[in-house]
Amino acid sequence: MVQSGFISNTKPAAQVQNSQSPFRVGKSSGSARKKKERKRKEKKNPEPLLFHVKIAAPGPGVTRPTRRRNRISSPPACASSHFLPLLLIPSSGRAPREAGCLNIFTEMDKKKAIDDTEPGPAPSRAVDKFGFIKPDQSNSPDGISKSRSIHEREREERRIRKWRKMIGVGGSDWKHYVRKNPHVVKRRIRKGIPDCLRGLVWQLISGSRDLLLMNPGVYETLVIYETSASELEIIRDISRTFPSHIFFQQRHGPGQRSLYNILKAYSVYDRDVGYVQGMGFLAGLLLLYMSEEDAFWLLVALLKGAVHAPMEGLYQAGLPLVQQYLSQFEKLVMEHMPKLGEHFVEEMINPTMYASQWFITVFSYSFPFHLTLRVWDVFLYEGIKVVFQVGLALLRFCHDDLVKLPFEKLLHALRNFPEEATDPDVLLPLAFSFKVSGRLEELQKDYQKRLEGTSETSSSKRLQPLISKTISRVDK
Missing domain, CATH: 1.10.472.80 (Ypt/Rab-GAP domain of gyp1p, domain 3)
Known part of the structure; x- marks a missing residue:
């Protein structure tokens, strides 16, 4: 992956020192004076120089673990930083060509998959604490709501302190605490995870954090360099995912683009399943609590069964x-x-x-x-x-x-x-x-038996005419 940027054409310190020296070397003519004037103009209006930084990204098959710094998931709004044009520096030294781009403005406009009447953001409308637009204002008295909010805030702060002690810094104590106090963990999860820690805890209990650490650079490769047969369908569906949430309301906004990236990446990662409409709500929910890459690997953990039974059968052909x-x-x-x-x-x-x-x-x-x-x-x-x-x-x-x-x-x-x-x-x-x-478990076994019996019956019905014909030929 390659990124482009601009730097100022400033002089090195040694060059500035030499230009101010009273000693002259070589000829002192009009050309030297013109050269000084040109340098003075460049100092006032420096010409920007385009530079390229090349970042190697391993292929999707790489699964080696790497050492990474403690990683804090960025909020969903930061996901827009992924949508920068990417340039590839060719070895021949010619002008760089465009290798890939996460920005889907052009693709969306070209395919015209999203209707122009799609609602945009509504900043003037009130939203709840989760970011959804409120249908109407609450009519509860201010005194009651204020006292209730103070009580809830104090209770939430106590819960947050308990959870922070339980998971440690960046989740460092989580596995040890779960092994030591499984019943406490289960009880606290059933009471609800504090919202400010929900994204981190979801990654810990789903096993997605381990998947991310074992597959560095894979998500970026899937999004940037791969293509999916489901791209048009994904673009058509993303505006239907949480349409009343401010993060997903803006057409071509960071929410819709991040959601597109995750769904497109998974459709490439698992081409047998590809993309099915219900996946958008899973990915959209995860995006509200973690970054694109974290949400992608949690989706993989769910569908591939990192901890519990795999869910990919919910989206396979025939469901x-x-x-x-x-x-x-x-x-x-x-x-x-x-x-x-x-x-x-x-x-x-x-x-x-x-x-x-x-x-x-x-x-x-x-x-x-x-x-x-x-x-x-x-x-x-x-x-x-x-x-x-x-x-x-x-x-x-x-x-x-x-x-x-x-x-x-x-x-x-x-x-x-x-x-x-x-x-x-x-x-x-x-x-x-x-x-x-x-x-x-019992009902699952019964269902599998019925399914096998049905398939055997249907196959025997298909084979019966062939068996009859074979027997008749042998008798003759």
């Missing part, structure tokens, strides 16, 4: 893992809430109609953001089972109302849960009351 999860979830609903399960059967409601996006986006698509964050805290540490638990908790919370609704109203209710049902302090304790780990 095989989505079908498995929905089958398991349907069985769990029938076991834990038989009355509601029977009502679903009567109204011909199946999990495909309402729960697919729960698994594909891990509740990051249409749920309140504060609930999404709390779910992700537990999801990254405990795995996919929390998605089943939260789904069951939502149905249990609204059980009495759901069993009374006809098809259309029932489907609407399953896609639009009331605000009180999405309070994480109420919903998550209810979710953790469902013990599903062992049952999920």
